[in-house]
Amino acid sequence: MPVRACVFDAYGTLFDVHSVVPLELREFSQVWRQKQVEYTWRRALMRRYVDFWSVTEEALRAAARQLGVHVEAERLMQAYLSPKAFEEVSGALEALKPRPLAILSNGSPKMLEGAVRFNKLEGRFAHVLSVDAMKTYKPAPEVYAMGPEALGIPAQETLFVSSNAWEAAGAKAFGYQVCWCNRTGEAGDGLFLDPGGGFQPDHVATRLDEIAKLAG
């Protein structure tokens, strides 16, 4: 199948939010991120959506309490308004031209606008899509449906790129071609082993600048 468009996850994939967390808070940073993702899943299942800004704050407070550390909450939250893009992002997007590109993210519209502007990526994406329009979270299929809907291109001809293994499984289950950008050499996700065989990503890369070659 040709790749006629690409859809990117934002946090962890395009933007490195944890680069701004001081090294001595590495454990905190991991627990924070883990709770942030967990709360999106649980709130989506409970049908008690609040936006990603609220979830991120909630996870920050819970992580600090669990670990008994004091953190500068406000400063850390700002990281989500101005996260640094990974170094290869601009070149990787350039190499995918002239395909239409989109962001599809758990982030709230305000958070995504901030991240795109901070990294001078305005105009590089045909669409910046937030789950906020659906009031639920990844990996719900109605979220993944926003990509083909906005782009007018079927999921089967679109490459979904994420550095989250759990999302690679979710996007694959929905029907995208999927590239899992495994930046840190993780082992892979348990759902990749689904006996139905439906959740294994088509490609694994370690950096985004490997994608243009995969897309053909």
Add this chain to the structure above:
Amino acid sequence: MPVRACVFDAYGTLFDVHSVVPLELREFSQVWRQKQVEYTWRRALMRRYVDFWSVTEEALRAAARQLGVHVEAERLMQAYLSPKAFEEVSGALEALKPRPLAILSNGSPKMLEGAVRFNKLEGRFAHVLSVDAMKTYKPAPEVYAMGPEALGIPAQETLFVSSNAWEAAGAKAFGYQVCWCNRTGEAGDGLFLDPGGGFQPDHVATRLDEIAKLAG
């Protein structure tokens, strides 16, 4: 509000599945359980339900691979067909008479039947309810709705008992009176702090034999 009925979570609340995992596999046991719960959330969100037996096997394989340990998969899985009830269970149920009691669990009907029979608890529960009837997982509200539906008693007059903090939040959000049985002295769940205030359990106990007093 009076408590006219009680609904119990099964694994971790009534049944101690990890008592049978050898001590040297404690880390494995924790990762296994963590992945098991994670996969139920993700599969429910993806609308790719498979039953709890399959999820439990999938999580076992993924945990063993991640930790690089060899485990006797078949023997460990059997623990879910014959898990030991916590020592106070029988007395705690007796003390709640004559209220109708139910189990509401992620477990498949076969797994729940095995656990109830192994512990000679047949006849103690008016209903043994499995999410399998709804083909989704906790904390989806349609699962929690099975309790009032089967018992014919509103959630507001029913005490939901779970040792999982995330489930205490989910059952509370649905509308039950909730007792979180915090067996291990955990810190509590981030969603308990929801600014809407809706997810905090009504009671915290450390053992099930404290419940009859709470139920009044």
